[in-house]
Every structure is written in structure tokens, then in C-alpha cells.
Amino acid sequence: MKTIKLKINGIETEAPDRTPLLQAAERMGIRIPTLCHHPLLEPYGVCRICTVEVRIRNRVRMVTACNYPVTNGIEVFTDSERVRRNRRMILEWMLARCGHVPVLNRLAEEYGVTEPRFGRGDDDCILCGLCVKVCSEVVGANVLGFFDRGPNRTVSTAYDRTSDRCITCGACAQVCPTGAIRIKDDQEGIYQAMPMGPLTSINIDFMQAVPRKAVIDRDSCIHFKTGKCQVCVDVCEAKAIDHKQEDRVEEVEVGTILLTTGFQLQDPRVLKEYGYGKYKNIMTSLDFEVLNNAGGPTAGKILTADGKVPKSIGIVHCVGSRDQKYHEYCSRVCCMYALKFAHLIKEKIHGCEVYNFYIDMRCFGKGYEEFYNRLLREGVNFVRGKVAEINDAALDPSEEGKLIMRAEDTMIGVVRRIPVDMVVLCLAMEAKPEAKHLSHLFSCSTGKDGFFTEKHPKLAPVSTPADGIFIAGACQGPKDIPDTVAQAGAAASAALSLIQRGEVETEAVTATIQEEMCSGCQICVGVCPYTAITYDKGKNKSSINDALCKGCGTCVAACPAGAAYQKHFRDQQIFAEIDGILAI
């Protein structure tokens, strides 16, 4: 590209051809004030604040820097007296319409306009058009436009009505230099959306995500709504953004598989007595983690839905766990994280009363009981008893707006009624509903609680009945992070040892089909859960793949001819067993 030589404020410089003056100056660190310029938008030259003085040979011209391209040999003055006078005039005119806009007032102060001669108007909009342009050029929604003429000119939507084409992207408010466009903060909405989804359309799933790559959230990305924008493509220096990428199914051949599909929290709405979703300020343990996180919606401040600092917080243990109605098992992690919550609340909010409602404290690990004792010293209240009900029935004005927790304190044998500002429900960890499907897919099984069943609870805790398929983490049962890490390590090394060996041992009890007896009826093929039996059409015989057969013997019982037999469980052996046990 051609390079242009020019002089700005007496300093010689170079800039690529067609660069607007504004940018050429910016590259030298010279600031030219502008209100209607935005790097993503075509220069519009409407606010005129960026007007500078240009000398071309002997001619002097006043031009707008944002859209005046550099040409060879020109000399530019960005802050000459004439320029400053010009800007003062422009500012006075602007103030006549928008007298109270901070950005204008700051500029006015900078240029010494103290008392505008034409008075101060009350409008906020300087009609710079950034919003209109961003809406059409970048977002592509074409919602905003200019209406009417002269003194009556306004920016609005068609017929001044809320447009259903508006995708509430907020771009107009973002580019508005005067703050004339505001997004209404919807506290309730933000609270409802908690735990919040990605804060922007492009985000990294979570800090520890592997691979740690940014992804585009299609639901909120403007491009996927309007087909335009793609600002990120321009901005990304690595040129890594490709909006055309699609999900695709890839087939990968592997020797071992680790099932680490995790858990889900129980739906708190099922426990109607706890009022989740009905009252504000009742949150799940995961909601609280988000709220408490420095990267969360409140930047880590523990606040109620109204943005107030809570004075008392109730933490309910065993919600859905150790409960015949929901899950009989103990979720294992709740006691300890509930203690952690209590500790953090105490640390962050001075004087906040924390109530832990528990059935039993299960502080089962190294340093855990010590932590519990520390919390006792920190003044956390422990109430042994299951919370019966949470409601907002205030008995006196001091309880107005509070949540009332009712629970029997079994230590003192009294039903207590404790008003608090916020409640955290420590929900049960439960198996994901898709685990059942996965178990069929991977030939392993789930227990009646829905978690994957290990091959042996003591001797093979990461193996499944299917060779080469291992399980780790909460998909196998509720467990905390250290246990998960330990189990994951064990599963990974079990998988690696298989990979290292390169072969698997087949079951000792596999079934076999005696070919000469097989009539090719394929009944066995239909009953095999492992697709281990194949039918050879040419030979009109079925045969069993030893490596796939798990030795259930279902085919053996189904074979009408007795052509299939199971090693160690042959008919003669069973008959002999029957003979033997009936002989006494």
C-alpha cells in the first residue's frame, strides 16, 4: 500500500493511503476529540468536534478529521487557535440543545466555554447517529433510525414503538457517547437468571476448562440472530473466529473408555416445603457458589436479591439426601461445603448470623472435624433438626421481608422459628437421567439410585463389567473433589495399564456355539445384550465373538438345540449339581 507523508502539528509522519486524519494523529499519540466516531463504523462526520486545520500548499481548510483522508505533503494542526475557536463555537451550539450532558460539559470546560451564549437545552441526544449506524451496520437489526427534520429531529424506533426486531443486544447504549440511551437494570431479572450464564457471547466456559478456549454462545451472539456483526472477526488478531463451524460427529477408535459423566443437583422445586422459586433469596448451593465467586454477578459480594447485605443466613443440610422420599443415600459433600459457606459468610459479612440445620454432622476426613470445631469457635449456629418449612409469614414488622425457617431443634426438644435474610439449600447429588442410556451404550449397569455400578465395590472400584470401560467421579456415586481426583487417577492408570498391555483378557465363562448343531435360527442373536453373536448367512450358522461375550449365558438358555453352551456352566454340570444337592 502506498505510504503518504504528512506533517501533524509540525511533526513529520507517515500513514497508509486513505487513512483518516483522526487515526493518523492517534497513531502519533495526538488526541483529537470526537463524539460521533467509532472504530467499527464508517466515519460519519456529523458532530464536527474533530474539525482540524489543514494546509495544502498555501491553502488552509477546516476539515473533519474523522473522515478526511491523508494526502501527500499536507500539514495538519489539531489544536491551533483557529481549531480551538471553531470547537468552542460547535460546543456552544451543541450545548444549546444538550446543556447537561457530562461529556459535552467536560469538553466545554476543556475549551473554555463557561457560559454558552445560546443557553442550555435539556436534551440528552446529540444526534451523532452512532446508535443508528451500529444498529444497522454492525448488528443488522435496523431498529433505530432518524425521524423528522430540523429542530424536531430525533432518534427512535419506527412509530416510536417497541420493536420486535430489537434483539436487546445493548449495542446502541454501548456506543452512545452521551448516555442518552440506557439499558434498564432489571434486578429481578438478573436474580432470576442466576446462576448466570456466560456474561458475554464469547466466553471461556469456566476458568479450569480444558481445553481453555473461548467459544461463541450461539443463543446470545448477535451474528446468529441477525446474520451481521462479526465484530469479533475483525478484532481477533489470531484470525481464530469462524462463525461457520458446525457441530460434527467424529468417530474415534479407542481401546479404553473412561466414563466421567458427573452428577446433577436435585431439582429444588420438588421440595415444595422449602419454597425454592416461590420466595426470593432461597438459593441452591450452586447458586451460592456463583454468587460468592469473585467472577460472579456481584463480583463476590454476598447480597440479597434487593442488593442488600444479609444479616442472617440459614443453611439447610440433607435437602433430598438421607430422605426416604427422595434419595436414601448421603450425598457426602454437603456437610463440608456447608461449613465452608458458613466460614466464608462469617469472613465476608461481619456479624452475620449463620444457621446450619443438620441431621448429623458428617465430617469424615482428615482435618474435617477440626474445621467443624473451628466453625463452632467462630460462632456459627448449629441446629440439629430437619427444616420443616420455609415461608415468609412475618409475625411482626421486624420480620417483614424475611424468610422464616421452622425446624425442631432436637438437642433441646423445641420447635424453633428462625427468621433469616437468605437461605442456602444443600441439595442432593443425584445421577444424571442420561446415565441409564449411557449404561446401555457402554454395557455397564446402573444401581437403583441411577449411579454407575462398579465391578466390585472394594476390589474393582473403577472398573465396570465391560472390559476397558472405567468410571470415575460422581457418576459412580456422590463424592467430594479429593475422592474424585483419587478415583480419576486410579481410573486413568487402570486404562493406561490396559493400553500398555495392548490386549484384554476375555471372560472365562464365555459361551460357544457348536457349529454342527446350529440350525441358524438366530434366536441367540436376538437375545445377546452385547451384540457378541453374529450370523453367517453363507454357512447358515451363528458364532460368538469371545472378546465381546461377557458370559451371561442368556443365549445358552435360549438356544433350542442346545448348540450354545457356556464354559463352566454346561448342562451336564448343572444337572450334576441338581443331582448332588438333591442327594442329601
Place this chain on the structure above:
Amino acid sequence: MLTEIRKHCADLLTRKQVAAVYGLRERDGHTAPYLFTRAEDLDGLTVGTKVPVTFTLRPAKKNIISAFQEKCPGQKIAVLVRGCDERGLYEVAKRGQIQVADLAIIGYACDADQARACHCPRPHPQNLKFGEKVQGPSNEAFIAKIVNMSVAEREAFWRAQFSKCIKCYGCRNSCPVCICKECWMENDAFSPTGWLPPDFPMFHFVHFYHLSDSCIECGACVDACPMDIPLNLIRKVLSKKVQEELFYTAGQDPEEKPPLASREEAKERLEKGI
């Protein structure tokens, strides 16, 4: 009806739509299955006796149609069937013995007298081309005899019946849906060679159980029994149970998987329509 059937079959053969017609031939006053390959032989074609066309050959354990399909792959064969013959074809097709797609099934209906003689609840094939459908006698009335007995009475009844058994294997040999090469009825561990009559009810248990989800109620076993043991009483009780418990009726659809040959639960099969 016979003239029309002969004409139809002659047509198929002369127009080379099928390589052969498998049906019954009357010769010297006796009727037996025959494979017609020439149209002029069709004068001998007959219908309506109790000779099944799908019986399995022993010890080859194949039926004529599967032998034909093995020897002449790809050639189409027309089969003249009654209701029971067709059901038998479907059941052996489900067990991989014949390819129904390569068959031209020509069905003819049995009359009311024939249906009554066989205690046949469905005396007409689905591919009905000749004859009128008639209602078969109900199984309920037929099995009432043993259903109404007490357990002890039943035991006494069957002990008496099976004490007549001479272990001729006629019930098995005549069965159109029995296809196993090795038969459990000959299993020494279960029912030893040389004992006569066989122990109650070991020997018969095998055949009854094995055919529970494939019995087409043709009555061939009863016809073949030299000791007139009413085997179809139990078969019909079992068929009823299979219908009620496993939602399955044998011989309906060659694509349907028999319930004892599929992994799905009975209800699941019903929902999925397997």
C-alpha cells in the same frame, strides 16, 4: 375352486413367473406333497387334506422350501398354503430357515368342517386367494376340559395319557416349526434312552416348552400320535398364555421377532411394535 387354482398355477409356470409350484398331488387315491415344475402335471394338483407342506425332513432338519431355496438360490417358488401352512412358513422364516420374499404364497381357505376337525382357530391364510373365510372354533371351549380340572386332576389325567407314550417322536417329526438339528427330546441327561414310557413329564416338557412361542396350532402332532395323546390341549393353553403375557401370536408376521428370541421386555415390545 380346484380348477381355478390349477389354472392359476399353470399360468404362473407357463409365464415363468415361478420356477416351481409346491403343493399337494393326488395319485392312486393318496395325497402327498409334490413339487410341480411342469404345467401339464398340474392335473394331479389337489388341496384340502391335512398334509402339511412345511413339515421338517428328518434327519436333514430342513423343509422342502428351504431345501429348494438352498439348491436354487434366487428362484421363485409358489407355495399353496392353508392357514396353518402359512403360519408355519412365517415361523420358520423368523428362524432363518426360509426367505419369505422369494415365495409366491397362494392361500386357500379351509371349510368349516375341516376347521372343526383340526380345532383350528384361524382356518385361513393371510394371503387368501381362493375360497371363503370361515370362523374357526374357539380355543376356549376346547381347553376348558383341562382348565377346569384341579391341579391334581390334571396330573392324573396327563400321567394316564403320557403312560401311553411309545416315544416314537412322531409329535416332533411331524411338527412344521421344529427346526433344531440336535433335539433336546433326545438328550440323555434329561430323558434317557431305553426308558419306556418316558418319565412324566420330562420328555414332553421339552417339546411343549420349546414350541411355546412358535406353535401354530396346526394339530400335526396330534395327528401323528399313534397313542392319541391330546397334545394340542397343552399347546393351546400355552399359546393363550403367550398371547396374554407376551402379547404375541405365532405365525402372524414374518418380520416379527418371537418374544423368547428378543431382549426387550414384553411391554417394551408392545410399545415399540417389535
Place this chain on the structure above:
Amino acid sequence: MSSTPDNFEPRIVAFLCNWCSYTGADLAGISRMNYPANVRAIRLMCSGSVKPFFIMSALHKGADGVLIGGCHIGDCHYQTGNHLTKKRIPITRELLGALGIDPRRVRLEWISAAEGQEFAEVIHEFVKELKALGPNPLAGGDHAH
């Protein structure tokens, strides 16, 4: 029904699946749960591998009752092995009933590895029922072998 001698102790052959019922029976044992000693277990890998002939044979050879124990539906170690059991056993019982052998002598129970208590209860119940039914008339056969 013939009168039952007071000292009649029925003999039960139990076909138990390796993963659930056998382990359940084991649990009943190691948990020191009491149940009658009338049951003799045969361990199979899956209740789906129980041939109806085994049941018939056990009855013929003198068992007064036959118990088939498998995992609960949906919990089968082999995914769908017990689906087959669930289909076969009612057919077998119907056949036995039609032949004049009391189908109550054959019992199908889903007992998980954790249900030692249930196993013990099933045996209690079954023994009680078999005592009421009396000795198996088939026992010994016409010529036992």
C-alpha cells in the same frame, strides 16, 4: 391334597444369579440373618441362563420347590438377561400348571445384592407355602436316574 406329615421339610433348589441374588443370599448369611435351611443354591451367571429344563429336572429329581433369583429389572448385570427370565418363567409355570404340577412350586424373585433381608423373607415364605403344598408328587419320578 394329601395331608402333610408334620415333619415334612421341603427341599428348594434355588437358581441364583451371580451378581444379585447369590450375593443377596451371601449378604443374608454374612449379616447373620436367619432363614430355613431348606434351600440349596445353584449359582449361575445370570437368571437369563436358567433353562426351563433345569427347573423341570429339579422338580423331577425331587425338589419340592424351585426358586429363580435374579436382579431387579433394569439392574441386570448383563443389561437385559433378566428380561428373558421375566418372559420364560411365567410360560414355564403355565406349562407346569397345565401338566398338573402346581406352579406355586416355581417362584421367580428379583433380589438385589443388597437385599439379604428380602432373600431371607422369600425363603421363609416359600418354605411356608411349600409345607402347605406338601411333598412334590413328581419326586423321584417313575424311574429316577
Place this chain on the structure above:
Amino acid sequence: MNYENVLTTCPYCGAGCNFYLQIMDGELVGVLPCKDHPVSQGKLCIKGWTANEFVTSPERLTKPLIKRDGKFVEASWDEALDAVAAKFKATRENHGPDALAVLASAKITNEENYALMKFTRAVLGTNNIDHCARL
């Protein structure tokens, strides 16, 4: 493929059951009971049901065999009959006629069985004759 049925009488016993022999491409493949035959009415015993099996059985004797030096070797009919006659004679002379017995076959005709009975009683001089169909 060629398939037909040939009606014939069961060779095993004197009952005279009829059945069809099934012929597939010239090969005997099975037995089919004849439903409309007045004697058997479509019913057979185990022997009738398997009557086709001996025809092509590889174990079937087609030539006389005489044991020489502990081994069966093929012989002519004359040699075989001479050997039998010589042994009969020797046995009768050394041990008397009741040391001999005859077992008749179900597969031969009534007339042949009559002749065998006469041979046994008149020639050999013993009543020791029985028939394999007397099960």
C-alpha cells in the same frame, strides 16, 4: 429341483403301515406318514419314522464278512454259507440242538419267516426261535 413322494409299506414288522418315502433329486431324504392309508392313518412308530435312515447308512452290510485272524474280511456268499453250515453242524454234534438259537428279522416277509421257523424246528431241531419285532 425335483421332489416327490413314493408310497410304500414299512418293512419293519407285519403291521403293514404305509408311508411315503421322500425323494429329492433322486435321493431318499425322509419319511412322511400317509394320512389316508387305512392301516397306519398317518401314524408311525419310531422305526417307521426312521425307516429311510438305514437305506443309505454307511454301516449297512452289503457283503458277507467272515472273521479271519480276529478281523472281518469280505467273502462270497458260498464261503459264508459254508462257514455257517459247518459251525451249526459242529455245535449241534458237540452240544446238542438246544445249543442253537435263531432270531428272525422283521424286515423279511411272513413267508420267509415261516421258512426260517421250519428250518429251525425241522432241520436244526430246536424250538429256540424268536423274532426281533417282539419288543
